[in-house]
Amino acid sequence: MTFMSPRSACRAVCVLAVLFLWQAAFAQTRVASPVAPPADKAASPTQSADPPPSMGVVEWLQRMHAASRQRSYIGTFVVSAAVGNLSSARIWHVCEGDQQMERIEALSGAPRTTFRRNDRVMTFLPESRVARSERRENLELFPNLLGAPDSTLADLYSARVTGRDRVAGFDADVVQLVPRDSLRFGYRVWSERRSGLVVKLQTLDGEGNVVEQSAFSELQLDAPVKMHALSQMMASTAGYKVEKSELQRTTAQSEGWTLKTPVAGFKPISCYRRAMGGSANPENTLQWTFSDGLASVSLFLEPYDAQRRSQEVVLTLGATYTLTRRLSDKDGDWWLTAVGEVPPQTLEAFAQGLARTR
Structure with a gap:
């Protein structure tokens, strides 16, 4: 990731799915190949198998990333920082084949609605009646995998399951991603047990303190989100000044x-x-x-x-x-x-x- 950018109200946007759409606008993410379930537990995209009892950091991240790209859902996403900042957003996410689309409605801070279809982003600012259109290749997905991850990730982080929990009514594996040096943060990730979708994320400093936390407070998996309906909303710029970057x-x-x-x-x-x-x-x-x-x-x-x-x-x-x-x-x-x-x-x-x- 980053789901807030430039932060506060938009931070819920960047940490989505988790940690997407950071308004500072970085660049270049590809879809990671999903980890295939064992042959005796083959599952459909909407009913994934339980994760194997032991996986390395690359396998965990592949699974999480694939879930963020394959599942349709609606949810309320809340981001909080250790200093007390709190922001939230309502998210509609839909997948059709290799097409991805989201609508993110800021629930805190200045009114703002952001649509993304693949790498094309449109942000509506109703107070100024401005709609900003841009292309973003890096959408700050968590995990922010650049294509299928290679073994070098295992040189930078280790992963271990530390327990189970429930988030927004879903059973989740709690996975700790531990950096091997002081140049990067660690993460504690709640991964929905059946699909691998990230439903909660804590960013940890070198002493293990939580510097930021993001989570779904409410989530509907496999929701009936229609890409055509979101596309029409994204194209409805009447009454707005469109600024292209x-x-x-x-x-x-x-x-x-x-x-x-x-x-x-x-x-x-x-x-x-x-x-x-x-x-x-x-x-x-x-x-x-x-x-x-x-x-x-x-x-x-x-x-x-x-x-x-x-x-x-x-x-x-x-x-x-x-x-x-x-x-x-x-x-x-x-x-x-x-x-x-x-x-x-x-x-x-x-x-x-x-x-x-x-």
């Missing part, structure tokens, strides 16, 4: 950037030029995104503007950290905004490793 694919190398010191476990997955709200040079704003297979970090780079940028800070909202930093080289100054659901030392490592190549 398109990404332009590029490479960090061609833009003159490199990460001279890689951050362990994190691999570059996309690089775009994108328009950022308030940027004086939207065509020069670069978004470079990295992932370890679960956690994501986005680096936003733009020319430094002394009239707009002055304070270097590290901010946190739940499990999401933001670092801002002025970078200087012989050719001028740049402004870095690093955002990710990772510990602050991970963002610092990225900031320290960035360098200009021209």
Whole structure:
């Protein structure tokens, strides 16, 4: 993931299914192959078999990710942070073959309704009568698998079942995902026992403290959600000013950037030029995104503007950290905004490793 973005009311959106649609808008997720049930327990997509008694981290994550892509449901999703922030959203999710569609209605904060059909996202802001249309390749699903996960995930996290529980009326396995270093958070995941759908998620710091929790307070699995009906709602922009934001694919190398010191476990997955709200040079704003297979970090780079940028800070909202930093080289100054659901030392490592190549 991240289901809140830029956070608070939208945070329920990003942690959906769990942790999708982060409004900061990262980039690139594919569907993981589901784990096949044992031959003597073959099950339909709506009646999956119980999980094997012992699975590794990759197998657990495959199962959770496949469930988030294969099940239709309606539910109320609540996100809370250790500092007391609370937000919620009503979610309608439908699958038809390889087509995915959601409607997410914010129940807290400013009114907002977000629709997603595959990688196309439309956000309606009724107070300003604005509808924002954009393409998002990375939808912050939890688990945020980039295609079928490889064995490197097992080098970064371990997984173990710690018990059983009930969430929103459903039996769930409680799975602990433990990081093998201090560069990433741990997770405690409640996975619906029959399907593998994530119904509750806690993000844990290095001492095991809960920094953020998200869960369905009410859930209807295999709900009669109609993709055609959601598509019609998404297309109903009458009375709204439609603002379109398109990404332009590029490479960090061609833009003159490199990460001279890689951050362990994190691999570059996309690089775009994108328009950022308030940027004086939207065509020069670069978004470079990295992932370890679960956690994501986005680096936003733009020319430094002394009239707009002055304070270097590290901010946190739940499990999401933001670092801002002025970078200087012989050719001028740049402004870095690093955002990710990772510990602050991970963002610092990225900031320290960035360098200009021209």
